[in-house]
Amino acid sequence: MTDVIPGFHAVVPAGGAGTRLWPLSRAGAPKFLHDLTGTGRTLLQGTVDRLLPLTGDGGVMVVTGARHRAAVQAQLPEVRPQDVLAEPSPRDSMAAIGLAAAVLEQRHGDVVLGSFAADQVIDGAQEFGRAVREGVEAARAGYVVTVGIAATGPSTAFGYVRSGAPLGVEGAPGVRHAQGFTEKPDAETAAEYLATGEYRWNAGMFIVRARTLLDHLATQLPTLHDGLREIAAVWDTPQRDEVLDRVWPTLTRIAIDHAIAEPVAAAGGVAVVPGDFTWDDVGDFASLAELLPAQSDASGRTLGEESLVLRIDADGTLVVPSSGRAVTVIGVPGAVVVDTPDALLVTTLERAQQVKAGVDGWRERGRDDLL
Amino acid sequence: MTDVIPGFHAVVPAGGAGTRLWPLSRAGAPKFLHDLTGTGRTLLQGTVDRLLPLTGDGGVMVVTGARHRAAVQAQLPEVRPQDVLAEPSPRDSMAAIGLAAAVLEQRHGDVVLGSFAADQVIDGAQEFGRAVREGVEAARAGYVVTVGIAATGPSTAFGYVRSGAPLGVEGAPGVRHAQGFTEKPDAETAAEYLATGEYRWNAGMFIVRARTLLDHLATQLPTLHDGLREIAAVWDTPQRDEVLDRVWPTLTRIAIDHAIAEPVAAAGGVAVVPGDFTWDDVGDFASLAELLPAQSDASGRTLGEESLVLRIDADGTLVVPSSGRAVTVIGVPGAVVVDTPDALLVTTLERAQQVKAGVDGWRERGRDDLL
Numbered sequence: 001m002t003d004v005i006p007g008f009h010a011v012v013p014a015g016g017a018g019t020r021l022w023p024l025s026r027a028g029a030p031k032f033l034h035d036l037t038g039t040g041r042t043l044l045q046g047t048v049d050r051l052l053p054l055t056g057d058g059g060v061m062v063v064t065g066a067r068h069r070a071a072v073q074a075q076l077p078e079v080r081p082q083d084v085l086a087e088p089s090p091r092d093s094m095a096a097i098g099l100a101a102a103v104l105e106q107r108h109g110d111v112v113l114g115s116f117a118a119d120q121v122i123d124g125a126q127e128f129g130r131a132v133r134e135g136v137e138a139a140r141a142g143y144v145v146t147v148g149i150a151a152t153g154p155s156t157a158f159g160y161v162r163s164g165a166p167l168g169v170e171g172a173p174g175v176r177h178a179q180g181f182t183e184k185p186d187a188e189t190a191a192e193y194l195a196t197g198e199y200r201w202n203a204g205m206f207i208v209r210a211r212t213l214l215d216h217l218a219t220q221l222p223t224l225h226d227g228l229r230e231i232a233a234v235w236d237t238p239q240r241d242e243v244l245d246r247v248w249p250t251l252t253r254i255a256i257d258h259a260i261a262e263p264v265a266a267a268g269g270v271a272v273v274p275g276d277f278t279w280d281d282v283g284d285f286a287s288l289a290e291l292l293p294a295q296s297d298a299s300g301r302t303l304g305e306e307s308l309v310l311r312i313d314a315d316g317t318l319v320v321p322s323s324g325r326a327v328t329v330i331g332v333p334g335a336v337v338v339d340t341p342d343a344l345l346v347t348t349l350e351r352a353q354q355v356k357a358g359v360d361g362w363r364e365r366g367r368d369d370l371l
Numbered sequence: 372m373t374d375v376i377p378g379f380h381a382v383v384p385a386g387g388a389g390t391r392l393w394p395l396s397r398a399g400a401p402k403f404l405h406d407l408t409g410t411g412r413t414l415l416q417g418t419v420d421r422l423l424p425l426t427g428d429g430g431v432m433v434v435t436g437a438r439h440r441a442a443v444q445a446q447l448p449e450v451r452p453q454d455v456l457a458e459p460s461p462r463d464s465m466a467a468i469g470l471a472a473a474v475l476e477q478r479h480g481d482v483v484l485g486s487f488a489a490d491q492v493i494d495g496a497q498e499f500g501r502a503v504r505e506g507v508e509a510a511r512a513g514y515v516v517t518v519g520i521a522a523t524g525p526s527t528a529f530g531y532v533r534s535g536a537p538l539g540v541e542g543a544p545g546v547r548h549a550q551g552f553t554e555k556p557d558a559e560t561a562a563e564y565l566a567t568g569e570y571r572w573n574a575g576m577f578i579v580r581a582r583t584l585l586d587h588l589a590t591q592l593p594t595l596h597d598g599l600r601e602i603a604a605v606w607d608t609p610q611r612d613e614v615l616d617r618v619w620p621t622l623t624r625i626a627i628d629h630a631i632a633e634p635v636a637a638a639g640g641v642a643v644v645p646g647d648f649t650w651d652d653v654g655d656f657a658s659l660a661e662l663l664p665a666q667s668d669a670s671g672r673t674l675g676e677e678s679l680v681l682r683i684d685a686d687g688t689l690v691v692p693s694s695g696r697a698v699t700v701i702g703v704p705g706a707v708v709v710d711t712p713d714a715l716l717v718t719t720l721e722r723a724q725q726v727k728a729g730v731d732g733w734r735e736r737g738r739d740d741l742l
Contacts (some may be wrong), residue, residue, distance in 0.1 A: 023699075310732045312725065326714045326741050328394075328729040331722030332703065337715070343697045344710055346717050351702030354683065358699040361681045370697050 004056040008136050009111050011100040012047055013093055014064040014072060014118035019356045020284040023343035024303075024320055027371050032118035033071055036282055037291050038303060043282070044118045045075055050125055051116060052078065054132055061104065062118070063087065063096040082236070088244055091251045094224065094259040097206070098217055102232030105210040112139045114207040115256075117281070121291055124277030135207035135273040137171035143271040144216065144264050145207040146178060148200030149279045154190035157283055159183050159202040159257075162193075163272045178270035181262055200272065203279055206256065216260050216269070224252045224259075284352035285336045289318040318349065343370050375427035379507050380482050382471040383418055384464055385435040385443060385489035390727045391655040394714035395674075395691055398742050403489035404442055407653055408662050409674060414653070415489045416446055421496055422487060423449065425503055432475065433489070434458065434467040453607070459615055462622045465595065465630040468577070469588055473603030476581040483510045485578040486627070488652070492662055495648030506578035506644040508542035514642040515587065515635050516578040517549060519571030520650045525561035528654055530554050530573040530628075533564075534643045549641035552633055571643065574650055577627065587631050587640070595623045595630075655723035656707045660689040689720065714741050 018031025025031040032044040041049060044062075051060050061083045064072050069086040073079070085099060097115045104111055114132055122128055135145040148161045164177040181202055185193065193199035206213075217225040227247045234243045264270050282288055292301040300317040302309050308321035314329040320338040321327045329335055336352065338345040347355060362370045389402025396402040403415040412420060415433075422431050432454045435443050440457040444450070456470060468486045475482055485503055493499055506516040519532045535548040552573055556564065564570035577584075588596040598618045605614045635641050653659055663672035671688040673680050679692035685700040691709040692698045700706055707723065709716040716729060733741045 307736070310729060310736070312728050312732065313722070325712070326733065326738060328714065328716045328718075328732070330716070330718035330725050330729055332706070332717055332719060335703070335717060337717050339715055341696070343699065344708070344715065345699045345701070346703055346706060346708050347699075347701035348703060351684070354701050357683050358681060358701055361683065361699070362697065365678070365681070367697060 004059075005054050005112075005133055005136050007111050008055055008059065008132075009104050009108070009113045010051040010055045010060045011097055011104075011113050011115045012044070012051070012060060012062045012118045013096045013100075013115060014044055014062050014068065015087075015090060015093075015096060016117075016119060018119060018282075019359050020353065021282070021288065022355055022359045023340045023345055023370065024322065024338055028067070029071070030068070030119075031282065033068070033075065036288055036303065037121055038293070042075055043121065044072065046122075047116055047118050047120065048076055048079065050122060050128060051114075053125075054129055058083070061085065061100050063100050064118075065090060085235075088248050090253075091248065092253040093204075093256045094217070094221070094254045095228065095251045097256050098213065098224065098228045099231060101208075101210040101213045102228045103235050105214065106232045106235065110209055110211040112136050112207065112209050113213070114205065116205050119282060120203065121280045121282055122277055123279075127277040128275065131174075131273050131275040131277070132207065134172040134175055135271075138167055138169050138175045138271045138273060139207045139209055139212070141167075141169045141172075142209070142212055142269075143167070143169075143175075144212065144260060144269055145175065145271045145273055146261060147203050147205040147207070147275040148178075148272040149203045150274065150276045151194055151199070151201050152278075154187060154194050155201065156184055156187050156190055157287070158281070160185065160190075160193050160199045161202040161272055162198050163200065163274075164198075167271050169271075172273065175271050175273045177268065178265045178272045180265050181257065200274065201279070202257075203275065203281070204257070205275075206261070207273070213260065216264050220263055221252055221254070221259055223250075224254075227251050284355065285318055285338070285347070286349045286352035289316075289336075289349060292318070316349065375430075376425050376483075376504055376507050378482050379426055379430065379503075380475050380479070380484045381422040381426050381431045382468055382475075382484050382486045383415070383422070383431060383433045383489045384467045384471075384486060385415055385433050385439065386458075386461060386464075386467060387488075387490060389490060389653075390730050391724065392653070392659065393726055393730045394711045394716055394741065395693065395709055399438070400442070401439070401490075402653065404439070404446065407659055407674065408492055409664070413446055414492065415443065417493075418487060418489050418491065419447055419450065421493060421499060422485075424496075425500055429454070432456065432471050434471050435489075436461060456606075459619050461624075462619065463624040464575075464627045465588070465592070465625045466599065466622045468627050469584065469595065469599045470602060472579075472581040472584045473599045474606050476585065477603045477606065481580055481582040483507050483578065483580050484584070485576065487576050490653060491574065492651045492653055493648055494650075498648040499646065502545075502644050502646040502648070503578065505543040505546055506642075509538055509540050509546045509642045509644060510578045510580055510583070512538075512540045512543075513580070513583055513640075514538070514540075514546075515583065515631060515640055516546065516642045516644055517632060518574050518576040518578070518646040519643040520574050521645065521647045522565055522570070522572050523649075525558060525565050526572065527555055527558050527561055528658070529652070531556065531561075531564050531570045532573040532643055533569050534571065534645075535569075538642050540642075543644065546642050546644045548639065549636045549643045551636050552628065571645065572650070573628075574646065574652070575628070576646075577632070578644070584631065587635055591634055592623055592625070592630055594621075595625075598622050655726065656689055656709070656718070657720045657723035660687075660707075660720060663689070687720065
């Protein structure tokens with residue numbers, strides 16, 4: 001099951017500030033560059049570790065912001081420099097993945113590509129490989145394939161994808177037609193979804209032939225398509241910078257979900273491959289806490305050096321002692337304490353989604369050095 | 372009312388680790404060396420500022436641990452070096468005040484001394500001066516005089532002193548006999564005390580003639596008395612160190628309350644002068660928070676640079692941003708966040724009395740550098 005999938009390329013969009021994980025994640029050192037699970041590998045490295053056995057050497061392409069290019073390459077010596085595409089400025093996921101598809105098609109022809117964000121955590125490499133393998137078969141048949149994650153509960157933090165009838169593609173027995181996508185629901189709706197047995201979490205993973213993706217893009221957003229093709233045509237030539245400078249700033253900012261997945265699903269062109277592995281997008285500190293191993297005394301979670309943390313009547317606290325200072329928490333169960341050399345955050349697991357407000361607050365005060 | 376009181380000397384015991392204010396207060400830099408009220412003067416400096424107008428130049432003597440001597444002298448250029456007595460090791464308040472009394476008697480004869488701890492906060496210098504002035508008159512008449520603070524509520528954090536009949540000493544119309552002292556009561560008892568109108572907070576301030584104090588000590592603890600007299604006799608001679616080294620370690624560790632105030636009160640020798648000024652011993656972070664000015668938006672208190680603190684849904688929080696880092700508190704009303712260069716404390720105003728447990732925890736782990 002861990003054999004290389006012929007003709008399969010992985011694309012890893014490495015973007016997003018991870019604002020809800022501030023001050024651990026910063027604009028200059030976003031979430032994907034950090035080891036958030038204590039494994040010794042960053043989220044980006046973990047993502048590539050998972051993909052290389054499926055693509056083989058030279059089969060993983062990373063798309064990131066120009067300011068992160070050096071950090072990405074330093075973390076990924078196994079990825080060739082030409083396979084790290086640097087965007088001059090953020091243009092959302094459609095431009096990032098579309099650029100990768102166009103460059104891959106330019107270099108290799110109509111390969112199948114799978115896009116997997118750099119800041120997700122997955123447990124279950126074998127099941128992940130199986131799902132991708134099935135997804136590639138469905139992609140070869142012309143579908144835009146999304147991975148639907150088996151929900152472990154009625155989460156309101158994720159979008160959902162609804163499965164329909166089996167696709168009937170050979171080599172992809174579990175793949176079904178996608179009936180559509182939904183945004184993050186309220187708790188009641190999420191529970192109704194799960195009761196039907198038809199809904200899975202939409203992990204934002206897409207597997208698709210390069211030409212299928214570009215053709216859909218040509219139909220839905222022809223200007224964006226033309227711009228990306230124009231850039232890709234000269235990517236491996238001395239004209240790259242000139243064309244990038246001229247064309248990139250004109251590209252439409254849009255997420256691939258809105259640009260392709262939703263309209264194509266409505267037209268019957270999207271399939272769902274079930275992914276029965278553990279998945280999390282580490283969206284906030286509450287999510288991060290659940291990914292960390294419990295302390296032996298079950299009193300909380302620590303990302304970093306446990307000897308730096310003293311908890312007294314502080315069950316369930318998440319502490320990130322990343323400045324090296326001693327952290328003492330007394331009588332604040334469920335606290336989140338993130339200690340970095342220049343910024344300290346004190347909040348609770350319940351308020352984890354509000355951390356962005358702190359970032360906004362410092363921005364308003366002109367403390368861009370903290371963002 | 373701010374005239375110098377003839378023959379009056381002030382003694383300032385500057386000791387105690389202020390463990391409940393850790394990590395702001397440390398064994399190496401205890402509470403009295405810090406500006407805890409944002410006035411620009413440390414508690415020690417504030418204490419001396421209050422006393423010098425009553426004693427005149429050269430009338431304030433500080434007793435502190437040898438390790439704090441240099442810091443005390445640096446903070447108090449107005450106090451002559453010979454008026455800073457350094458104890459080789461802590462021997463509790465009776466030895467500290469008794470040593471000062473014996474040295475003062477050796478130098479100046481039977482003066483009246485007033486003992487005022489270095490780590491208290493008082494608002495109302497004029498009323499303080501009036502109380503001391505009356506107390507000195509009663510002390511001249513042979514009483515051990517304690518200052519009874521007008522209670523602002525049924526505190527369970529302070530001991531109480533009960534007043535009896537007027538003393539009838541000329542120049543001290545408000546002074547009454549002390550009927551006795553009580554330890555920190557429970558809330559119900561404290562309320563009963565206040566309802567009688569006879570109880571005041573015992574601030575641990577004593578005004579007494581040097582000889583009265585030493586005579587009581589000779590009766591109650593003759594060995595301690597003899598040891599202190601032996602040391603005082605050579606204090607201003609080259610023999611000081613030799614005698615200190617030999618005698619000091621043998622001195623009984625006891626608080627002046629137990630050594631003198633309680634037994635002498637039982638025998639009718641203690642008087643209470645009412646102190647109708649604002650007083651606090653800054654015993655913990657809850658007490659500290661009440662001493663600090665409220666922010667303009669009433670969202671909390673800051674000891675230090677307000678621009679370093681961002682509060683979101685965090686009313687009533689006390690933040691001490693003393694490392695210079697940006698502190699963000701989201702959704703933890705009543706939090707206490709004390710940020711120092713090597714140690715961070717996160718707790719709540721409600722748990723303020725438990726901070727000592729954190730210090731104990733780090734001691735058990737062998738992190739003496741943090742204490």
